[in-house]
Amino acid sequence: MPPGQEPKTPEPDKIAGDNFEQPKAGPKGGIQGGPRYPGKYNLSRIPAGTGMTNKRIVRPYIKIEPYPAPNRGLAQGSVRASLTPCFRKNDVKKIIKTVGVFGKYRDDSIGGHIVRLTKFLQERKLSVLMDEATADWIGQPFGPGQSRAAICREIDLAIIVGGDGTLLNVARDLAACNVPIIGVNLGRLGFLTDIQAEHMTEEIRKILDGDYQTEKRLLLQAEVMRKGKIVHTANAFNDVAIGKGELARMIEFETFIGGEFVNDTRGDGIIVASPTGSTAYALSAGGPILHPSLPAIVIVPICPHTLSNRPIVVGAESIIEIVITGAVNQRAHVTFDGQATYSLEDHDRIYVRRSEHDVELIHPSRRSHFEVLRIKLGWGESY
Numbered sequence: 106m107p108p109g110q111e112p113k114t115p116e117p118d119k120i121a122g123d124n125f126e127q128p129k130a131g132p133k134g135g136i137q138g139g140p141r142y143p144g145k146y147n148l149s150r151i152p153a154g155t156g157m158t159n160k161r162i163v164r165p166y167i168k169i170e171p172y173p174a175p176n177r178g179l180a181q182g183s184v185r186a187s188l189t190p191c192f193r194k195n196d197v198k199k200i201i202k203t204v205g206v207f208g209k210y211r212d213d214s215i216g217g218h219i220v221r222l223t224k225f226l227q228e229r230k231l232s233v234l235m236d237e238a239t240a241d242w243i244g245q246p247f248g249p250g251q252s253r254a255a256i257c258r259e260i261d262l263a264i265i266v267g268g269d270g271t272l273l274n275v276a277r278d279l280a281a282c283n284v285p286i287i288g289v290n291l292g293r294l295g296f297l298t299d300i301q302a303e304h305m306t307e308e309i310r311k312i313l314d315g316d317y318q319t320e321k322r323l324l325l326q327a328e329v330m331r332k333g334k335i336v337h338t339a340n341a342f343n344d345v346a347i348g349k350g351e352l353a354r355m356i357e358f359e360t361f362i363g364g365e366f367v368n369d370t371r372g373d374g375i376i377v378a379s380p381t382g383s384t385a386y387a388l389s390a391g392g393p394i395l396h397p398s399l400p401a402i403v404i405v406p407i408c409p410h411t412l413s414n415r416p417i418v419v420g421a422e423s424i425i426e427i428v429i430t431g432a433v434n435q436r437a438h439v440t441f442d443g444q445a446t447y448s449l450e451d452h453d454r455i456y457v458r459r460s461e462h463d464v465e466l467i468h469p470s471r472r473s474h475f476e477v478l479r480i481k482l483g484w485g486e487s488y
Contacts, residue, residue, distance in 0.1 A: 200261070201231065201261045201262050201313065202231065202232060202261055203231065203232040203233075203234060203259055203260045203261055203262075204226050204231050204232070204233055204234070204260060204261070204262045204263070204264060205233075205234050205235070205236070205256045205257075205259075205260035205262070205263045205264070205279075205284070206219060206222060206223060206226075206233055206234070206235050206236075206239065206263075206264050206266070207235075207236050207239055207253075207263060207264070207265045207266070207267075207271070207275045208238075208239035208242065208243070208265075208266045208267060208271070209266065209267030209268065209270075209271045209291060209292075210238055210242075210267075210271070210274075211238075211242060212242075212267065212291070214291060215239075215242070215243065215266055215267065215291065216242075216243040216244075218266050218289070218291070218302050218305065219235075219239060219243050219266055220243065221305070221306065222264065222266065222289075222305060222306065222309070223235070223247055225306045225309070225310075229313065233247065234250075234251055234256045234259060234260055235247060235248075235250045235251070236250050236251065236252070236253050236256055236275075237249075237250035237251060237252060238250070253275070253278045253279070254278075257278065257279050257281070257282040257284065258282060260282075260284055261284070261285075262284065262285055262286075262287065262467075263275065263279055263284050263285070263286045263287070264286075264287045264289065264309065265286060265287070265288050265289065265298065266289045266291060266302070266305075267288075267289075267290075267291050267292060267298065268290060268291055268292020268293065268294070268295070268298060269288075269292055269294055269295065269296055269297045269298055270292065270442075270443075270444065271292070271298075272286065272288045272297045272298050273297070273342045273343060273442045273444065274442070274444055276324075276342050276464045277324075277339075277340045277341070277342055277441075277442070280324050280340060280342075280460065280462040280463070280464055281462055283462065283463075283465065284465070285319065285465040285466070285467050286464065286465065286466055286467065287300065287309065287312065287466075287467045288300065288466070289301075289302055289305050290302065294481055295481070296381075296384055296385075296477060296481055297381070297466065299468055299469065299472055299477065300469065308469055311469065311470070312467060312469070316469075316470045317467050317468060317469060317470050318467070318468040318469070318470050318472055319465060319466070319467055319468070320397065320398070320465070320466050320468070321463040321464070321465050321466075322342070322379070322380070322381050322397050322463060322464045322465075322466060323379045323380060323381070323400065323402075323421055323459055323460075323463060323464075324340055324341070324342055324379070324459070324460040324462055324463055324464050325340065325341040325342070325344070325345055325377065325379050325402070325457055325458070325459065325460060326338070326339075326340055326341075326457070326458055326459070326460040326461075327339050327340075327341060327345045327377075327439070327441065327455060327456065327457045328455070328456045329439065329447060329449065329453055329454070329455055329456075330453065330454040330455075330456065331450060331452075331453050331454075332452075337447045339441045339445060339447070340441070340460055340462075341379070341382070341441040341442050342379065342381055342382070342442055342464055343378060343379065343381055343382030343385045343386070343442045343443070344376050344377060344378035344379065344382035344385060344386055344387055344441075344442065344443075345376070345377045345378075345439060345440075345441055345455070345457045346374060346375070346376045346377075346386060346407075346439065346440045346443070347374045347375050347376075347427055347429075347437060347438070347439045347449070347455060348373060348374035348407065348437065348438060348439075348440065349373050349374055349435070349436070349437060350435070350436030350437065350438065351436070352436065355371045355372055355373065355410060356371070356372070356373070356374060356429070356431065356435045356437045357369065357370070357371050357429075357430050357431025357435070358370055358375065358427050358428060358429050358430055358431075358437075359427070359428040359430055360375065360404070360425070360426070360427055360428075361425070361426040361427075361428070362404075362417075362419055362423055362424075362425055362426075363423050363424060364424070364426075367417070368414065369430065370406055370409055370410075370411070370414055371409070371410040371411075371431070372406055372407055372408050372409035372410050372414070373407040373408040374406075374407040374408075374437070375404065375405065375406050375407060375427060376390055376392070376403075376404070376405040376406075376407060377402060377403075377404055377425050377427075377457040378392065378402070378403050378404075378405065379402065380395035380396060380397045380398070380399050380401060380403075381397055381464075382403075382442075383395040383403055384478070384481075384482075385443075386443065387403055387405045387416075390405045390406070390407050390408075391405065391416065392405035392416045393416060393418065394478070395418070396474065397474065399421075400420065400421035400422075401418050401419065401420060401421055402418070402419050402420070402421055402423060402425065402457075402459070403416055403417070403418050403419075404416060404417045404418075404419065404425060421459045422458075422459060423458070424456060424457070424458045425456070425457045425458070426454060426455070426456050426457075427454070427455040427457075428452070428453075428454050428455075429449055429450070429451055429452060429453045429454075429455075430451070430452070431451075433451055434451070435449075435451060436448075437449040439455055
């Protein structure tokens with residue numbers, strides 16, 4: 106390219122509209138070369154200019170409409186600001202004026218921490234909004250709370266006081282608003298909530314003064330299809346897990362990745378996890394630890410009957426499809442971050458893919474992911 110000449114932006118690939126591209130039958134009913142995925146979605150979402158073919162092969166009745174792939178930005182990096190506290194997003198400074206405060210649900214220990222945090226923020230001339238559950242539990246000392254949907258549109262920053270489970274719960278609700286999140290740890294593990302409560306105001310003061318790290322983490326989106334219709338949709342920050350019912354018996358299911366048949370399995374279930382969730386349920390089921398910056402998804406079988414059935418790591422743009430098969434009345438269910446559940450029926454199809462939204466986390470500037478692993482997993486404590 107001659108010096109000074111701007112690179113040409115590749116034209117977007119043609120999207121199937123009212124004319125549909127006939128799918129090619131693959132093994133076990135899969136579709137070769139494209140995902141079997143319902144709904145109005147950009148199925149491959151390969152960023153323009155990567156040199157990759159953005160081909161979509163879908164079922165004939167599906168109408169495809171594009172949406173722009175979000176600018177993922179750098180997965181992790183130190184950011185410092187001066188004078189006015191702000192967050193850098195796509196090289197645009199976002200001034201912090203309103204902060205949302207969320208506490209662990211029905212936990213008697215959060216009251217004093219929430220009051221102390223709110224007074225601290227107000228002393229810094231910041232407006233504070235509180236969700237309804239938190240405000241009601243601590244007695245509304247700062248007025249009534251609001252729904253998360255309402256708060257999401259108003260705040261520039263969210264501070265979550267609780268444990269990792271609380272952060273998972275709030276992050277799913279705030280993801281669509283692209284609100285950065287700070288986690289204050291009152292729980293046990295603290296993989297995500299990395300500020301200890303006793304140092305809360307000191308650490309948050311440093312962050313508001315511009316001394317912090319920011320990272321964007323992958324969020325999963327799942328859909329349950331039953332008899333050709335989507336009957337349930339949910340997000341998951343950690344994982345989407347399909348498991349057996351209360352009886353000690355195996356379930357049977359098939360796995361497809363990008364529309365291509367992978368295997369059929371008999372076992373206790375399967376986990377589809379994000380890099381964040383790779384240190385949660387997936388880790389205890391024998392899955393690998395993924396660095397949170399990796400654009401990847403890990404698929405981990407739960408107690409498979411075939412011992413050679415091992416975890417698989419795939420690209421973040423992959424669409425994973427799990428089809429419930431086998432005997433009737435298997436009573437399987439799907440859970441999202443271990444907090445929300447939905448009962449499955451035979452022949453249900455569960456689709457898991459990367460959400461169009463990410464979760465943005467704010468950490469103290471000195472935080473090290475590998476130090477967190479050493480501490481939380483007890484690496485090298487004794488030999």
